[in-house]
Amino acid sequence: MVARTNSRTVDRKAAKADAGPALSREAVIDRALDVADREGLAAVSIRRIAQDFDVTPMALYWHVKNKDELLAAMGDRVIDAVDVPDLPGPGGLGRLRPLLQRLVGMLARHPGSTELVQYRILQCPRGQLLAEQALTVLAEAGFDQQRRAELARAALQSAVMLVVGAPGAEVSVPEPDRQALRESKRAALAALPADRFPQLVQCAGAMFECDDPEAYYADGIDLFLAGVATLAGRLGTS
Amino acid sequence: MVARTNSRTVDRKAAKADAGPALSREAVIDRALDVADREGLAAVSIRRIAQDFDVTPMALYWHVKNKDELLAAMGDRVIDAVDVPDLPGPGGLGRLRPLLQRLVGMLARHPGSTELVQYRILQCPRGQLLAEQALTVLAEAGFDQQRRAELARAALQSAVMLVVGAPGAEVSVPEPDRQALRESKRAALAALPADRFPQLVQCAGAMFECDDPEAYYADGIDLFLAGVATLAGRLGTS
DNA sequence: ACCTGAACACCGTTCAAGT
DNA sequence: ACCTGAACACCGTTCAAGT
Secondary structure (H helix, E strand, O other): OOOOOOHHHHHHHHHHHHHOOOOOHHHHHHHHHHHHHHHOHHHOOHHHHHHHOOOOHHHHHHHOOOHHHHHHHHHHHHHHOOOOOOOOOOOOHHHHHHHHHHHHHHHHHOHHHHHHHHHHOOOOHHHHHHHHHHHHHHHHOOOOHHHHHHHHHHHHHHHHHHHHOOOOOOOOOOHHHHHHHHHHHHHHHHOOOOOOOHHHHHHHHHHHOOOOHHHHHHHHHHHHHHHHHHHHHHOOOO | OOOOOOHHHHHHHHHHHHHOOOOOHHHHHHHHHHHHHHHOHHHOOHHHHHHHOOOOHHHHHHHOOOHHHHHHHHHHHHHHOOOOOOOOOOOOHHHHHHHHHHHHHHHHHOHHHHHHHHHHOOOOHHHHHHHHHHHHHHHHOOOOHHHHHHHHHHHHHHHHHHHHOOOOOOOOOOHHHHHHHHHHHHHHHHOOOOOOOHHHHHHHHHHHOOOOHHHHHHHHHHHHHHHHHHHHHOOOOO
8 A cells, every 4th residue: 555666657557457457368268258259350450459458459469479379279268168078888879969069058158159160170189079079979880081080070060050050149249139029020920921031021020139049059969870870770781 | 356446445345344244243243252262251351252353443333332232242142042942841850961962062163252151041042942951850840949040050050161161261361371271270289289289180181181171071070060960859858 | 322531549560769 | 568649541431612
């Protein structure tokens, strides 16, 4: 309370304390993830993040090579936060389910950065583990190398798709207008001529809202697993 | 060849002829689609397109409300170019296949703009027709309203996913470096410890290259249809 | 109706310089 | 090691003005 040696320095430090933790690579990535989830990925800029830390834009370049590398690091961070359990011994295609559930669960916690995951998942440790396990399950189900790779990719992409394409997502739009945008889209469908578009008119509501995300994700995973199971069943016959 | 009234005007027109067709909303959208497909969506900017037309950036604002509207129009253009056939009378889930084939086929011709389609498909006529038909088929297969909507969305999104997520896609990266980037990704997987990542090492090649896109798309559509068929089969039993 | 000029508030990034 | 200042080449967009 008393020993202020230099008011200027103290003020600076106080301001920084208000603005959050000290600048560091980790802190920058964390902040970027936060901004992406709350305001959309488009809101993430070097200058904006710098401002949040009360620092010059060029200061970030010490901790991060450039914006592309920051985006990649954001994707990596999300993937590496997935808790991938050990693959249970021998077993069926059902072993894919927990993998997808955990991946989707984590992505849903970072909708703003989910699209980044798509390009990074095979380049970072946790994603590689995930892919290795999926490939193993698919191999044991009898899929050849080509099919195995295709289906493993499809699995990871389905997870990404479920989250970015969820009925209420539209992560690019900041929260405030999101509801309104959704409603206007719904109204446009509901206003279609009912004789030519009976289904769309009837399903207008269900197309844009998702009152139970958990059920939606579970259904999406079911759909993927059902497809893989059916393809596996055809392996002998064709 | 003779009656030049004003050399300045003639030169201007000649220069414009070199730069392409006259400025118009249609021409702007066409040009933007072209740039997106060749250099990635990030290369599409108001100023860049204006430059291609040898015109001031502000000139574009006469033909297009703003950049967002331009992007939306690009998506609409791609969707409305899909040739949607009439839905054949009563029949099974197999009727979804031609719908998906035509959609995927068109998207594959515009990989740079495919991600735009995701947000516009339910707002433009051809996309609405596509959705209506998909919903009809799903309804006739016995899916309730909620499931119908989910699966129709999944169908459209799977098409988008197949194209943007195709092994060699990476549409954001301009052609030149694309091959190199793919190769470096492959090498990274191939260099993994073979005892912990046997599958990934083995499938490294198949994960990043796609020597037969047609087969890849067909497999993706098969996977989706197999999933839907299986879910339909479960409808009575659960 | 259609386009330009000037201006504003944003970007990412480099490079030399400070501490 | 870590940060700043100045500068550059880009963005989207508005507004008044030209033809």
